[in-house]
Amino acid sequence: MxxxxxxxxxxxxxxxxxxxxxxxxxxxxxxxQATDLDLTAHQAIEECKDEIISAFKGEAEKLGLGIENADGSINRRNLGRLLFKNPSLLARQESIIYPKIISLTKDFIAQNQxxxxxxxxxxxxxxxxxxxxxxxxxxxxxxxxxxxxxxxxxxxxxxxxxxxxxxxxxxxxxxxxxxxxxxxxxx
CATH class of the missing domain: 3.40.50.300 (P-loop containing nucleotide triphosphate hydrolases)
Known part of the structure; x- marks a missing residue:
């Protein structure tokens, strides 16, 4: 190539x-050197989990979905079920995690040629x-x-x-x- x-x-x-x-x-x-933004998004979700839980716990409970695992981590599958059915909730999630994704990616770029x-x-x-x-x-x-x-x-x-x-x-x-x-x- x-x-x-x-x-x-x-x-x-x-x-x-x-x-x-x-x-x-x-x-x-x-x-x-490759960075996979799917994995970066997973990291961002965990780093922003308190804000995510606060933002979506009520909506998730209405649907009977638990978005927090027993160990305190985010249940990404249930969070996805909630967000991907509702574009406004997805946009809200993106506004929470995209700044973190951008920051993590810029850090990766700064460390590699x-x-x-x-x-x-x-x-x-x-x-x-x-x-x-x-x-x-x-x-x-x-x-x-x-x-x-x-x-x-x-x-x-x-x-x-x-x-x-x-x-x-x-x-x-x-x-x-x-x-x-x-x-x-x-x-």
Whole structure:
């Protein structure tokens, strides 16, 4: 992937089960350092858990969902059930954790020279997207992605198809950034 050598910070993105992690692992063998924003979000959720519990506990209880585990950590599955059904609650959650995600990611960038930000929806944090020199968009055929998602995530077919549908215009969102886009077909 010589075409990436002129860049210092890239975003590796693509639809669910397209192979973003695989591409990141290949680039890490070429001295790139990757940060996975899904994992960063998990860290941010734990670091902001008191604020999250305060913000959503009442709504969760109305639905019979416990958003706090016995050990005091956030029950991300139940929190997701609550938030992804209600766009206004999701936006509220994002306003709580995005500043922390941005801070953690900037710290990672400051500590490394060749950085990959592995993120499906980095366009939702323009402050981080603006730091990227280019976008690597990973594509794979629908059936390949479907089989990978079923095998990897063990989710019901309906839930996978819902996520696929939600990500159908992902490339268009990144094209709006005006950043160079390198498309990798990962069959």
């Amino acid at each position: 010589d075409e990436l050598s002129k860049y210092n910070i890239i975003c590796v993105t693509g639809q669910m089960a397209a192979g973003k992690n695989y591409i990141c692992s290949k680039l890490e063998k070429e001295d790139w 060749k950085v990959i930000i592995n993120a499906t929806v980095l366009f939702k944090t323009p402050e981080l997207l603006n730091l990227c020199d280019a976008i690597v968009f990973v594509k794979a055929p629908f059936i390949t992605r479907l089989l990978r998602a079923r095998s990897r995530d063990h989710l019901p077919l309906r839930q996978i198809l819902h996520r696929f549908h939600a990500q159908k215009n992902l490339l268009k969102e990144y094209q709006k950034s005006g950043k160079p886009i390198i498309i990798i077909n990962n069959k």
